[in-house]
Amino acid sequence: MTVSYEHSKIVYEGIRAAGIRSISALPETWLGLLLQRAEDDPEMTLIQVTKEEEAIGIAAGAYFAGEPHVLLMQNHGFLAAINGIVSLAQLYHVPLCMLIALRGHWGEPYPWHTRGGIVTEEVLRALDIPFEYARDPERVAQQIREGYTLSRSSLWPTALLLTRDLMEEYP
Amino acid sequence: MERRHCLELMYPELEDKAVVTIMGACAQELYDLGHRENFFYLQHAMGLASSIGLGVALHRPDTKVVVLDGDGSVLMNLGTFATLARYPPANLVHVVFDNGSLLSTGGFETQTTHGTTDLAGIARASGIEHVAHADDVMAFGEAVIEAFEREGPSVIVARVKAVGPDHYGMDLHLPENAFRFARWLSERPRAS
Numbered sequence: 001m002t003v004s005y006e007h008s009k010i011v012y013e014g015i016r017a018a019g020i021r022s023i024s025a026l027p028e029t030w031l032g033l034l035l036q037r038a039e040d041d042p043e044m045t046l047i048q049v050t051k052e053e054e055a056i057g058i059a060a061g062a063y064f065a066g067e068p069h070v071l072l073m074q075n076h077g078f079l080a081a082i083n084g085i086v087s088l089a090q091l092y093h094v095p096l097c098m099l100i101a102l103r104g105h106w107g108e109p110y111p112w113h114t115r116g117g118i119v120t121e122e123v124l125r126a127l128d129i130p131f132e133y134a135r136d137p138e139r140v141a142q143q144i145r146e147g148y149t150l151s152r153s154s155l156w157p158t159a160l161l162l163t164r165d166l167m168e169e170y171p
Numbered sequence: 172m173e174r175r176h177c178l179e180l181m182y183p184e185l186e187d188k189a190v191v192t193i194m195g196a197c198a199q200e201l202y203d204l205g206h207r208e209n210f211f212y213l214q215h216a217m218g219l220a221s222s223i224g225l226g227v228a229l230h231r232p233d234t235k236v237v238v239l240d241g242d243g244s245v246l247m248n249l250g251t252f253a254t255l256a257r258y259p260p261a262n263l264v265h266v267v268f269d270n271g272s273l274l275s276t277g278g279f280e281t282q283t284t285h286g287t288t289d290l291a292g293i294a295r296a297s298g299i300e301h302v303a304h305a306d307d308v309m310a311f312g313e314a315v316i317e318a319f320e321r322e323g324p325s326v327i328v329a330r331v332k333a334v335g336p337d338h339y340g341m342d343l344h345l346p347e348n349a350f351r352f353a354r355w356l357s358e359r360p361r362a363s
Contacts (some may be wrong), residue, residue: 022230045229047258049222050250057219057248061226064189064211064353087215088223092349155346 004169007137008033011099011162014141015070018148020097021045022062024055025072030101030167035072052077056084060094070148074101075120076113078159085127085157095151095158099144102133102161124159131159134166174268174331175200177311178239181266184319185209185237189356191224192239193217195275196335197268201239202343203336208355212341212348218248221255221265228260228324233362235262235319242269242283242290243276249293252326256298261322264315267294272333291328301325 012034015023022045023038025031038046045067049055052073062069073081078100089096104110104117124131130150134140143160151158174197182204190210192198198212213220224238245251245267255265271284282288291304301323303314311329318325 057222058226061223065230067230093346
């Protein structure tokens, strides 16, 4: 299995089509190709962080500055960012639109990803974060736009889970 | 040197700058000098004040941003120095008040207390070019003036006593602070 070049492009174009010109991210395999696009795009501001919780602060700063922004991370990074999500974003009603690579779920061959994959949905529920699974390349752009819209109207985090169906392909 | 003396010295210069402060004593001392719409008090999420400041600075290059941080907070997010060095905004001044203590959460000593951990050294080694260390008010004032005039990010580590205010409380709800801070930025004319 390899990361889908075509679908990475579709996700990136979906981010752009939602009017987003600023991304914070911690790179990982499934996000690599689309972050490469962000890096090569002169209109996009890409801020690569050292740990995902940092990106919660940067996203809050972008929001205060009036800049539409999304966060890209792996689900284990989401787990690492929880205090920032709870005690900055939720406490202060700062919107976050998170695109989360859902590793360790259906079809996962690597044992080390599986605990995080299995708990991600329940943690999102416990945190009252609305989420959807992105599986269909024809729907993902709309899901990004709608997740961003809901985060802004609710002043709350939203999460779009990027699944294996979307991000990988069989050569 | 006490943090409140440093804040008193900076206060007149903060009128036109976006200020992000950490929780507890630092937030209270700034608030007690007189709240302004351009002050954001991060009352929790320790470590993220500098990340918020960087997010504002990168997206509002026309506005000087001041982060008021502490040793306990910055030790929770040391990666912030590396990210600041990688994406150096011209308009960010990151002040770290190093009192060697988690003062507002019980007064526990931090790793900087015994002089073994040098935050200015960490900032420098992370790749930040302009890093100052201040042990007295005079040196702090000079470092601040220089940082405000400079194009490029600055880090100032100020060694202060582990003392804080004798009271806590603000007439400002947390979301209200966030809304009003964002509004101050949105209403501030954008320089082209």
